[in-house]
Amino acid sequence: MDTYDLITRNAEEVVTDEEVRELADDPDGKRAYVGYEPSGVLHLGHLLTANKLIDLQEAGMGVVVLLADVHAYLNGKGTFEEIRDTAEQMKAQFVAYGLDEEQTEFVYGSEFQLDEEYALDLHELELSTTLNRAQRAMAEIQGGETAKVSHVVYPLMQTLDIEYLDLDLAVGGLDQRKVHMLAREELPELGYDVRPALHTPIVADLTSGEGKMSSSEGVTISMEDSTDDLEEKVNSAFCPPTRDPEGDLENPVLELFEYHVFPRFEEVVVERPEKYGGDLRYDDYESLAADLESGELHPADAKGTLASYLDELIAPGREKLLEIRG
Ligand code: IYR
Known part of the structure; x- marks a missing residue:
């Protein structure tokens, strides 16, 4: 696959395409990152962006995972000590998932976000950004409760991270796009360069095909799921025999094949007894989706x-979690 295609595969949006093409022309030594508020258990949302980091490593870029402890603190996720603890667990699960420890730089936000220079830049951004703008940038991340001052400081810090971690590309789910747009506007105000951003899609709710799969409502798939849990959850998923159900609905089973399975496996084998036509083999998402549509591949299979x-994807992380928890 050509470098630009590898960098942008399964991306919902790149800002701007021209800037990303330029990166793809010379990816060696360039740095990309994703930041995560530490969470004790990884779910598929985390793994979707991790898949993108794996693509970027394959394209020759350096990859930084920001364990955003200060951000989680600002977003009311617990005491600093609790957050640190979950960050360690998160890191261990990412490594188990395939983000090689040698090739991936794991950085705690608190390692640089409490420095004087960063703090002074933050205050400068506080002066130049309206309250309204910062609240809008934060709306999708914070999810509704009354905004505290911490919630408007948060996106300004996320903006500065891009400069302070010396990055060439900011990666995140689509819910991060408003923060990245704010960063594109505000970084030049401080005399820093604008960086491109790449946004991964948000997968639909598993049982309804509507809205988004989230950890707060509906069914989610995480590193904590046993083999039986996974079978049960996936078997109850919405899977009409089409990739494009009516209205605002999506086919979450196909989305998971597209964003989670095909990026990590060369070939997908559907095992079937001979009397039902024998095994089916796919080396790309398109052919599997086409067979589901034509009826050749049954939704249950x-x-x-x-x-x-x-x-198979979550097994190493699941084992790691069991080991950590003893
Ligand atoms: N806003 C992210 C966490 C985060 C991401 C980046 I990129 C940062 O520089 C800092 C924090 C979230 O919603 O998890």
Whole structure:
């Protein structure tokens, strides 16, 4: 696959395409990052952006994972000590998932965000950004409760991270786009360069195909799920025999094949007894989706196969978690 295609595959949006093409022309030594508020258990949302980091490593870029402890603190996720603890667990699960420790730089936000220079730049951004703008940038991340002052400081710090970690590309789910747009506007105000951003899609809710899969409502798939949990969850998923259901609905089973399975496996094998036509083999998402649409691949077989590939993906992280928890 050509470098630009590898960098942008499965991205919902790149800002701007021209800037990302320039990066793809000379990726060696360039640095990309994703920041995560520490969470004790990784779910598929984390793994979607991690898949992108793995693509970027393959494209020759350096990859930074920001364990955003100060951000989690500002977002009311617990005491600093609790957050640090979960950050360690998060890091261990990312490594188990395949973000090689030698190739990936794991950085705690508190390692640089409490420095004087950073603090003074932050105050300068506080002066130049309206309250309204910062609140809008934060709306999708924070999810509704009354905004505290900490919630408007948060996106300004996320803006500065891009400069202070010396990055060439900011990666995140689509819910981060307003922060990245704010950063594109505000960094030049401080005399810093604008950096491109890449946003991964948000997967639909598993059982309804509507809205988004989130950890607060509906069914989510995480590193804590046993093989049986996975089978049960995937079997109850919405999976009409089409990739484009009516209205605002999505086919979450196909989305998981597209964003989670095909990026990590060369070939997907659907095991079927001979009397039902024998095994089916796919080396790309398109051909699997086409077979589901034509009826060649039955939704029940698609689900069983999805559950077993997801199981393979999360097994190392699940073991790590069990080990950590003793
Ligand atoms: N806002 C992210 C966490 C985060 C991301 C980046 I990129 C940062 O520089 C800092 C924090 C979230 O919603 O998890």
